[in-house]
Amino acid sequence: MPPPNLPPLPPPPPFFWGETPEEEYYKSQGVRNSKSHFETPNGKIFTQSWLPLDEDQPVKAVVFMTHGYGSDSSWCFQKICIAYAKWGYAVFAADLLGHGRSDGLHGYIGDMDKAAATSLSYFVSVRRSEEYSNLPAFLLGESMGGLITILMYFQSDPDTWSGLILSSPLLVIPEGMIPSKLHLTMYGLLFGLADTWAAMPDSRMVAKAIKDVEKLKIIAVNPKRYTGKPRVGTMREIVRVTNYVQNNFEKVKVPFFVAHGTSDGLACHTGSEMLYEKAVTAKEDKVLKLYEGMYHSLIQGEPDDAVALVLGDMKAWIDEKAQKFGSKCTTD
Template sequence: MLKKLVLVFLLTTHIVACVPGIHSSGPAIAKAQLLTNVFITPDGSYLPLKSWNTPLPETKSVIIAVHGFNDYSNFFQQAGTYFSQHQTQSYAYDQRGFGGSANRGLWAGINTYIADLDCFIQLVKLRHPDVPIYLLGQSMGAAIVIATMTQSNHQLVNGIILAAPAVWARQTMPWYQNTLLWTLSHTVPWMTLTGEGIEIMPSDNIKVLQALSKDPLVIKETRIESIYGLANLMDQAYSSAGLITDNALLLYGEKDEVIPKQPTYQFLNNLANTSDSRITIALYKNGYHMLLRDLDAAILWNDIYFWINTFATPLPSGADIRAQQILNQPIE
């Protein structure tokens, strides 16, 4: 892959410059709807929807789960099943360009992702008017939750859960990484990259990783322009730490090899320095990037369930106490 990137870089002077594409939503032409298996947006887009209904007569809370980059709504299958057994209803939809949605692999833009989530929140609140709603985002999904809440300050949401938030901003990246991304995104934005040759362990749950590798709805070849769009989103999320004023629970695995410790801990420290008592930060010693699907995922599910019902600390796992001990210390 490295040779391929270098070759493209050397040829860029002979290529007409392009602009990374954003395949945003169209004008409003339909009434937004929340159906059994689909979320219909105002521009008439059909976004596949999954829900985990609680079998109990009373729903105590609702979680709207937002998936990460190249993933889709199925990421919440195990967690959603757990929460459904604890009087908590969960919803997750395939965001534009991901999973079973149209324009697969194409980046829709930050504003469109925010608008979709904002609309979805309103529809869920109409369905559950007297039940507290929580947003849960994984990686890129967490960055979208941050962007949505800091721009619209949604009064319909009672709290947010950010799992392994994608906050690897450009200002924390090496200069050559920034230069290469800008050059490729403005010359060959349509070029795709795979993860072949990259030795990164996103989770210790091998069965889950094997299932993802075989799942046709998980994107395996990523367009450069989509990576560029993700970088823009991470920039915005990273710089918004001081704007998060909602009840917030942040979860990060110390073995995360996808989003590095340096930018994450800087983000968490910036967040902690807001001195807002409604923010709880938890660090999991054996956690990887895919925290909600790791072998120890049940520990996090339990922490989340405890938090959304009490907003109290310490968490059952003690991960918030560990965070207090580790943050503000030199990063290894």
């Protein structure tokens, strides 16, 4: 179902960019893409990589990306993946359990710790591979993927990651979207039977995530996007894990970059501010960028000039950190 206030939408194109075949499009962007599935004890997950087109080009660092709620790695989320690959980074992403082409009930994450561990198992297998083990490595998460990215960081061995990059992370739920304790308690009394039900109140705030209407139309026709009401277990986990992470911000010790719009209707920018204040990361290694008037989807849904601003800030930060940590890797 399309978001409210949109006219009927035409059938979706085969790709978010239109009809151009994948290989031709990626080549025009200066990147190459590969797809595969990764077997885990919790199910099979769909994975992708984006690398600089020139195979002889030295890779600056590796970036492991996690999409947000109801999304996947194969539609507009690719914009951020392609951007980093064009900058000279090796990019890897996985569809979360219950999302995109990964196993699980669509739109359902009944155990967010398990979902984080599942994607992390793939990321760590790549990070520890001979090709990438000596390079700096960063975790990047958008929206709910930002929340899950912090869980992955908590679950990881020390010194696994060189830093975190978070775009509009869901660390504090907007008041209008917080599920009532009555609903969660009522469904909880059904002994888990209702956990997968698509029964939670839906505030229909998708339109508030995307400022550019033409981009909203493209996102709305993503064939893999979950469009049902939020599932009980997923919302229960979002409430639980946001509370957990808020109480453990001081465990964040690595460098990080956080981008957030001040008019974000799906994830409060106060969460990013709390992370910046409470994380014990050295002050010179943590950056919080608040973008006045921008909505939730900074890379996929803002006008092009605003997107260029955010990407420019991201590139400046990771280029500086990759050079800093890359020189260490070289001398070790």
